[in-house]
Amino acid sequence: MFDPDVLARARTVLEAARARGLTLSTAESCTGGLVAGALTAVSGSSDVVACGFVTYSNAAKTRMLGVSADLIADRGAVSPEVARAMAEGAAATAGTALSVAITGVAGPGGGSVDKPVGLVQFAAVGPAGTIALECRFGDRGRDGVRAAAVLQALDLLLDRATA
Numbered sequence: 001m002f003d004p005d006v007l008a009r010a011r012t013v014l015e016a017a018r019a020r021g022l023t024l025s026t027a028e029s030c031t032g033g034l035v036a037g038a039l040t041a042v043s044g045s046s047d048v049v050a051c052g053f054v055t056y057s058n059a060a061k062t063r064m065l066g067v068s069a070d071l072i073a074d075r076g077a078v079s080p081e082v083a084r085a086m087a088e089g090a091a092a093t094a095g096t097a098l099s100v101a102i103t104g105v106a107g108p109g110g111g112s113v114d115k116p117v118g119l120v121q122f123a124a125v126g127p128a129g130t131i132a133l134e135c136r137f138g139d140r141g142r143d144g145v146r147a148a149a150v151l152q153a154l155d156l157l158l159d160r161a162t163a
Contacts, residue, residue: 001041002037006150006154010042013039014048017098018048022096022127022161023048023049024048024096025094025098026099026102027052027065028054029102029103029104030104030105031149031153032056032146033054035154036052051094053094055086064093065089065093067089068085078119078121080132080134082103083103084130086103087099087124087125090125098124100124101122101123104149106120106146108141111139117138117139118136119134119135120135120152122149122153122156123156124153124156124157124159126159126161127163128163129163133152135152137149
C-alpha cells in the first residue's frame with residue numbers, strides 16, 4: 001500500500017522510538033492520516049504508536065488538540081504557530097513523548113499568494129523540545145505534496161526520537 005521508501009523510514013522511526021522507550025502520536029491535516037497509516041503499516045508498531053488525530057477542519061484542531069481558535073484566526077491554519085500548537089496538543093492529549101503535526105495546502109485549490117499550493121508547515125515534539133519547519137514543495141499535484149509531507153514528517157519524528 002505504501003511506497004517501500006516510506007515504509008523503510010517508518011520502520012526506522014519506530015526502531016528509534018522503541019530503543020528509547022518513547023511512544024508517539026500524530027496530528028494531521030493535509031495528509032489526512034497518512035503518517036499514522038505509514039507507521040501502523042509496520043507490523044508490531046502498536047508498542048510505539050499511541051494514536052493519530054486527523055484534524056482537517058479548524059474546529060477539529062480546536063476541539064481535539066486544544067489549538068486556540070484565536071490563534072487560527074490570527075495566524076491561519078497553515079502557520080508555524082498552529083503546527084506547533086497541533087504537535088504539542090497531540091502529545092499532551094495522547095500522553096506521548098513524541099508527536100508530529102502537519103498542516104498545509106495540498107491543492108489543487110486553496111492556495112493564495114501568501115500561502116501557495118505546496119506550502120506545508122510541520123512541528124515535532126520530543127524529549128529535546130519542539131521544532132518547527134516550513135516546506136514549499138511546489139505544485140506537484142495533491143498526491144505529490146502529500147507524499148512529500150509524509151516523508152518529511154517521518155524525518156522530523158526521527159529527529160526528535162534521536163535528539
